[in-house]
Amino acid sequence: MEQKVIITPDSEFDWDAYETGDSVKTTSTKEELEQMYDKTLSTISEKEVIEGTVISMNKREVVINIGFKSDGIVSKNEFRYNPDLKIGDSVEVYVESQEDKKGQLVLSHKKARALRSWDRVNEALERDEIIKGYIKCRTKGGMIVDVFGIEAFLPGSQIDVKPIRDYDMYVGKTMEFKVVKINPEFKNVVVSHKALIEAELEQQKKDIISKLEKGQVLEGTVKNITSYGVFIDLGGVDGLIHITDLSWGRVTHPEEIVQLDQKLNVVILDFDDEKKRIALGLKQLTAHPWDALDANLNVGDKVSGKVVVMADYGAFVEIAAGVEGLIHVSEMSWSQHLRSAQDFLKVGDDVEAVILTLDRDERKMSLGIKQMKADPWENIESKYAVGTKHKATVRNFTNFGVFVEIEEGIDGLIHISDLSWTKKIKHPAEFTSINEEIDVIVLEIDKENRRLSLGHKQLEENPWDVFETIFAVDSVHEGTIVELIDKGAVIALPYGVEGFATPKHLVKEDGSQAKVEEKLEFKVIEFNKGAKRIILSHSRIFEDEKKNEEQAAKKAQTKTTKKAVKKVKDNIEKTTFGDISDLVALKDQMEADEKKSNDNE
Numbered sequence: 001m002e003q004k005v006i007i008t009p010d011s012e013f014d015w016d017a018y019e020t021g022d023s024v025k026t027t028s029t030k031e032e033l034e035q036m037y038d039k040t041l042s043t044i045s046e047k048e049v050i051e052g053t054v055i056s057m058n059k060r061e062v063v064i065n066i067g068f069k070s071d072g073i074v075s076k077n078e079f080r081y082n083p084d085l086k087i088g089d090s091v092e093v094y095v096e097s098q099e100d101k102k103g104q105l106v107l108s109h110k111k112a113r114a115l116r117s118w119d120r121v122n123e124a125l126e127r128d129e130i131i132k133g134y135i136k137c138r139t140k141g142g143m144i145v146d147v148f149g150i151e152a153f154l155p156g157s158q159i160d161v162k163p164i165r166d167y168d169m170y171v172g173k174t175m176e177f178k179v180v181k182i183n184p185e186f187k188n189v190v191v192s193h194k195a196l197i198e199a200e201l202e203q204q205k206k207d208i209i210s211k212l213e214k215g216q217v218l219e220g221t222v223k224n225i226t227s228y229g230v231f232i233d234l235g236g237v238d239g240l241i242h243i244t245d246l247s248w249g250r251v252t253h254p255e256e257i258v259q260l261d262q263k264l265n266v267v268i269l270d271f272d273d274e275k276k277r278i279a280l281g282l283k284q285l286t287a288h289p290w291d292a293l294d295a296n297l298n299v300g301d302k303v304s305g306k307v308v309v310m311a312d313y314g315a316f317v318e319i320a321a322g323v324e325g326l327i328h329v330s331e332m333s334w335s336q337h338l339r340s341a342q343d344f345l346k347v348g349d350d351v352e353a354v355i356l357t358l359d360r361d362e363r364k365m366s367l368g369i370k371q372m373k374a375d376p377w378e379n380i381e382s383k384y385a386v387g388t389k390h391k392a393t394v395r396n397f398t399n400f401g402v403f404v405e406i407e408e409g410i411d412g413l414i415h416i417s418d419l420s421w422t423k424k425i426k427h428p429a430e431f432t433s434i435n436e437e438i439d440v441i442v443l444e445i446d447k448e449n450r451r452l453s454l455g456h457k458q459l460e461e462n463p464w465d466v467f468e469t470i471f472a473v474d475s476v477h478e479g480t481i482v483e484l485i486d487k488g489a490v491i492a493l494p495y496g497v498e499g500f501a502t503p504k505h506l507v508k509e510d511g512s513q514a515k516v517e518e519k520l521e522f523k524v525i526e527f528n529k530g531a532k533r534i535i536l537s538h539s540r541i542f543e544d545e546k547k548n549e550e551q552a553a554k555k556a557q558t559k560t561t562k563k564a565v566k567k568v569k570d571n572i573e574k575t576t577f578g579d580i581s582d583l584v585a586l587k588d589q590m591e592a593d594e595k596k597s598n599d600n601e
Helices: 015-020 030-039 109-127 194-210 464-470 539-570 577-600
Strands: 049-057 061-065 072-075 090-097 105-108 130-139 142-147 150-155 174-183 188-192 217-225 229-233 238-242 263-271 278-281 302-311 314-320 323-328 350-359 364-368 389-398 401-407 410-415 437-446 451-455 476-485 488-492 498-501 519-528 533-537
Touching (some): 049 109, 072 090, 072 105, 105 109, 109 150, 142 174, 142 188, 150 174, 174 194, 188 194, 302 323, 401 437, 410 437, 498 519, 519 539, 533 539
Parallel strands (some): 150 188, 238 278, 323 364, 498 533
Antiparallel strands (some): 049 061, 049 090, 090 105, 130 142, 130 174, 142 150, 217 229, 263 278, 302 314, 302 350, 314 323, 389 401, 389 437, 401 410, 437 451, 519 533
16 A cells, blocks of 8 residues: 655745745755755766767757756757667767856767767778768769768779769768778778678679579669670679670660660570670560561562661661661662662661562562662663753763763763864863763663663764865964973864874974964864864975975076077087087086986975
């Protein structure tokens, strides 16, 4: 039975004075009461670390009781490393001041941790202990971690066994770590989270490697994506899916097929003896598209698809996922002149084509798009009959002529000799240029070789029929030397005609040689209509004049001699023997002179 305690009032207490507000005297003095209260409190000293108890907390502050006459308040930021803090937990605090200006006890948990931090860090390293730390922020190469109040460095490579793509996601988190390195001189601490899971993963890795077999299907996670393939984490063991083993279809970049952190099933294709390099496949888990190709598809059928790869020699068209056909550049147009496949198609184009060849065993198919149009050579004789005139586009040059295209698929050659009646053309580029439009006339049709012989000069009448009368042999014309070569000079004559003179026919009357751009008189010494050749001479003009003068003088002398002889004959009977001898001598002399003159000619 509970014993009742009877409390009796103090017989000496003046209740009347208490009621009126006068000072009341008790048997116990105020000082005595204070001493009694102080005995119930802990004795603390400033600048020391003691333990306290969390008695309350809110979003900003934690109230801690250390057994002192007042409680201390610590900012909750100092407990960021410990998100599990709760009321009733014991914590260490550093007494900064027993009483500030407001009479408040000033405590610091951060300083308390810092004072004992180095001992704890070294102890954790020695014991290989797992500790907790708060990731404060990012820094170059890793993160800054609060461990026992010390700022430790967490390298990026030590956060996880997987490559870290987003460091910011770890800021503000509390994680478990191991101390891996301490530099007392510089007070540097390095911690690792990766070390906690490596041991477990190493065992997993050994288990996986020991069970690897070709053809085995495993689940993995996309760890890294490169331009040449995808690295898959098989649970501590990495394998590579080469880009060609991702899909039966064309893949430009692996990102078209997979994403980071994606989980997928893969098949083991191969591995080395030590099983360090593991080749994986994704497409091998599905049937080959060629096996599912329509069995009724045959040569001559029309198909549609998308251009997936371009090359100079052709285009690869995907008509179904993993089923491609090649359109060779020669099957893109009826045109015969050389062109690149890029002139007709580009990657991404949708095309319709005709199947030209189909080999299901070799999984090869060739296609054509020119077959979608009629062959322009089928009615060539009626559309481009011999003698008809057309416009064409210059496509290419050779030393012997110009290749032109009248329309797509209709090509022709203009021989260099059929470009101009008058100009001496060394190369077709002197006469026209690529992509220039030119008028032509059909000279001949070669249907078998799909080639037209064309002419340009034939659009006009042959001026050499007229030139034959104008530039007759011995006729003289004014000309300008336009070019000097080793064999002579090219001379521009009237009506756009060119002639040729050898060096000996370029000597002027004063003995000097004619020069380029010099304008002189030239005599025609040869005219060849078939070869369109005119041979000229400047020297022959004054040489012929000189020769004519000499011949005229000889004729006059001969006439005078004949008269003298006749006179002698008329008087011969009247002369003496001595006179006859003189006349005979004169006659011989004259005949000798005449013979010498004839020999010189």
